[in-house]
Amino acid sequence: MDPTEELILELSQALLALFNSSRGAMHGIYQGSHEAALFEAQGGVIGPGGFNHLGDVLNTARNIQSNRDAAELALNRLQGVGPALGVRVRSLCDPALKLADDYLRIARETNNAATVLRQTDPTRLQGVVLGQGGLGPEIGRTPQALVTNQLNAMSAQLTARGIEPRLIPSTQSALQPVVNSIRQLPLNGREAAAKLAGVLTAMRALISQTAVQAGVIGRARLTAALLGIETALVEFGARLTTPIIIIDRRLLHQLMGVPHVDGA
Secondary structure, eight states: OOHHHHHHHHHHHHHHHHHHHHTTSSGGGSHHHHHHHHHHHTTOEESSSOOOHHHHHHHHHHHHHHHHHHHHHHHHHHHHHOHHHHHHHHHHHHHHHHHHHHHHHHHHHHHHHHHHHHHHOTTTTTTOEEOTTSSTTOOSSSGGGSHHHHHHHTHHHHHHTTOOOOSSOGGGGGGHHHHHHHTTSOSSHHHHHHHHHHHHHHHHHHHHHHHHTTTTSOHHHHHHHHHHHHHHHHHHHTTSSSOOOOOOHHHHHHHHTOOOOTTO
């Protein structure tokens, strides 16, 4: 295996790991985990035994960062082998890298807000216990289970106790934008898969466009890169709850002048 092929294999493996991190296999990308982290930073407790949701958010972020770093390293090394090839392949991977960057940015915002709240309002919600997954029978990653909605449902009770029924206290209005960022996250596994499916579809379109131009820039190397990324897309697409056809492999192979074998 020549150096270019090795780098393409490394990139494909890194992309698969990044896809897995972004599909919700770890709970730290969900809205509920981020809201819970802010709630706990103010002394609130979720579930009978409590839980460290901020730790979950940060562990997930570290996993995403590690996989993104691996993809970035492979892309940088690929660019060192062939600058034009590296630029083209990076553009194919941009949708996946952007999704990872969005998750990492929001994790940083949540961590920063939690740090501030631990310093300014560490006991504001002390004694407030919420259900893990919702109140009463509403167990699961649903809108009703979100901390903001549980607090709203308990509004009268909390107000009577002198507790402002808000996730971010009015005295910390500068932190309100983090809640808006959290709203960009998936609510549950279905939404996470849908976000990822959108990324895979965007990559599919870019690969198809690039395949047509494969003869322009380093055809042999670009063809190998396309096939490597294509394999990663097809392999991961089959793992989603609702399998989707990521790309028409017969057409792609035809465009690149690669013999197509059914099932390949």
